[in-house]
Amino acid sequence: QKGGFDHFMLKEIYEQPEAFSKTVVPHVKDGLPNFERDEIPEDFFENRRHIQIVACGTAMYAGTVGKNLIERFARIPVSVDVASEYRYNNPIVGPGDLVIVISQSGETADTLAALRLAKQKGADTLGVINVIGSSIAREADHVIYTHAGPEIAVASTKAFTVQMAVMFLLALELGLKNGMIQPDECRSLTDQLLDCRNTMEQALELTKTVPDIVEKAIDCPSLFYIGRGLDHALALEGSLKLKELSYLHSEAYAAGELKHGPISLITDGMPVIALATQQVVLPKTVSNMKEVKARGAKTLLICRESETVDADAYDFRIDLPEAADEFMPFTAAIAMQLIAYYKAVQSGCDVDKPRNLAKSVTVE
Ligand code: M6R
Numbered sequence: 001q002k003g004g005f006d007h008f009m010l011k012e013i014y015e016q017p018e019a020f021s022k023t024v025v026p027h028v029k030d031g032l033p034n035f036e037r038d039e040i041p042e043d044f045f046e047n048r049r050h051i052q053i054v055a056c057g058t059a060m061y062a063g064t065v066g067k068n069l070i071e072r073f074a075r076i077p078v079s080v081d082v083a084s085e086y087r088y089n090n091p092i093v094g095p096g097d098l099v100i101v102i103s104q105s106g107e108t109a110d111t112l113a114a115l116r117l118a119k120q121k122g123a124d125t126l127g128v129i130n131v132i133g134s135s136i137a138r139e140a141d142h143v144i145y146t147h148a149g150p151e152i153a154v155a156s157t158k159a160f161t162v163q164m165a166v167m168f169l170l171a172l173e174l175g176l177k178n179g180m181i182q183p184d185e186c187r188s189l190t191d192q193l194l195d196c197r198n199t200m201e202q203a204l205e206l207t208k209t210v211p212d213i214v215e216k217a218i219d220c221p222s223l224f225y226i227g228r229g230l231d232h233a234l235a236l237e238g239s240l241k242l243k244e245l246s247y248l249h250s251e252a253y254a255a256g257e258l259k260h261g262p263i264s265l266i267t268d269g270m271p272v273i274a275l276a277t278q279q280v281v282l283p284k285t286v287s288n289m290k291e292v293k294a295r296g297a298k299t300l301l302i303c304r305e306s307e308t309v310d311a312d313a314y315d316f317r318i319d320l321p322e323a324a325d326e327f328m329p330f331t332a333a334i335a336m337q338l339i340a341y342y343k344a345v346q347s348g349c350d351v352d353k354p355r356n357l358a359k360s361v362t363v364e
Contacts, residue, residue, distance in 0.1 A: 007351045009153035009245075013337050016158045017200040020330070022147035023162040024169065024194060031187035033173040040142045044124070045170075045177045048098050051078045052123075054086045054114045055102040056361065058156040059163060061237040062128075063102050065329055066167030068230050072326065073175035073189075083110035084364070087117055095122040100170070103127070104151060104159035105360040106134025113364065115139055128166050130159050144170075153352045154359050155244055157337050160237065161200075164329055168193055192323070196330045202321040203331035206305065210318060210338040211346075217300045217316045218271050218343050221248060224262070224292075226255040227275035228285055234329050235275050238336030244354050245344035255281075255288040268296035273339070276303040277320060277328035289313045302335050304328075 005011040027034055035044075051070060053063035060082055067078040081091070083101075087110065093099060099118035103111045106129040115136055118125055127140030130148050137143045146162035172189055175181035181189075225235035225242075232254045239252035253262055255274065266272070272292045276285040282303070289299045290313050301314035304322055318339075320331040344351045 006345070007153065007341075009155055009157060009341055009351050012151055012153055012157045013334065013341065014204060015149065016161045016334065017197045017204075019148045019158040019162050020165055020200060021197045024165050027144075027166075027169050028190055028194065031190050032176070032183060033169040033186075033190065035144065035173070038142060038144050040144070044142065045173050047096075048076055048174065048178070050097050051076055052091070052093055052097065052099045052118070053078060053080045053102065054083050054099060054111065054118070056083050056108050056111055058160045058237060058240060059102040059104060059108075059111070061233055061240070062160050062163035062167060063100070064233040064236065065164050065230060066100070066102075066171065068233060069168055069171035069326065070174055073171040073181055074178045075180045076174055076178060081114075083108065083114040086114045091117070091121070093118055093121050093123045097123040098126065099123045100126045100128060101136060101140060102163050103134075103136050104130045104146075104148070104156055104163070106131040106136040107360045107362055108136075109362050109364045112136050112139070128163055130162070154354055154357050155241055155340070155351075161330060161333055164333070165193070192327055196323065196327050199321045199323050199327065199331055200334060203334045206319050206321060207335050207338050210335065211342045213300065213316045213318060214339055214342045215346060217298060218248070218339070220269060220271050222265075223248065223250050223271040223273065224258070225250060225252040225273045225275070226258065226285070226288060227252075228255050228281040229278050230325065230329055231255075231275035231278050231281070231285070231332070234332045234336065235273075237333065238273065238275070238339065241336060241340035242343060244357065245340045245351060246347050246349055247355070248343065255285045258288060259291065263292065263295065266292050266295040266297050270297050271300065272297040273300045273302065274314070275332055276301060276307070276309070277332050278325045280325065282307065282309075286310065286313045302332060
């Protein structure tokens, strides 16, 4: 059942390129995003002035990536809420608004309740769901299914990747409908998106160094993940994965925020994992790495293979294949999943079933 892998999680990490293609390819027609198979009416994405994304855990971080992409390509303001907070904060939402709920299982109690609240307030709702016929899939106005296949390990890996892929397609569709991108530009972006299957395959090769690096770099009970923009969203997800699997305390911070307080926690040998895949902010993140290194931190840089970064900024480095900034989350996710996986294995943790956690959280 584990296909020769030691754990379901590792198998599922390696299944990502295929899951990605199964999700993206059927949603592309003539080089443009297409949601005909989901029976979503053409005008569903038109005239949207505000979008809310609601989800929990990893699905919420896929939503955070989605916010960045929708605002980038469609210039529509997006808010992202944790479902358990959304419900109790009397959300400002109503007719004409689009509420996107993201859930692998389609059964998460808080996400389901948030969906019901948004519907009750008159919003249009769209579910991005992996499990066919699940409660959220049945109740949302429309559903886009991700095609990750069954995810057995409690830690979400391939479902996260395909959720990001759907958010990418949605961002392009909304950009087209909102007149913010033209079909030719969109075709080029869709081509690059389709090519992420290959870059993910390459990333699985390039990250063969991860077990060794993890052993040397992460030997402290507490650490930081830092990044800016899309790297910050991925740092949040990487940090969650590490906590969930290896029981280490890990905090994700916007790299520029460290000096506003948490830098006081940096002591000799504390690991800081810096995601620096976004070229536009790379020098800033590198300078944040130097700040923590000067205070004794042990830094692990995750960036493109071709990037030239001052050697005095990092102690360890994980390389990722070339892609434009907006496509880097697909390979950065692999690096972070593997960091969490190998740290948990090396610490003797129950990788597929971490303590206190359930795959589907059906209580509020
Ligand atoms: O099934 P869902 O996507 O709604 O689940 C949401 C979270 O419970 C889930 O992503 C959780 O955070 C994972 N265990 C993270 O790996």
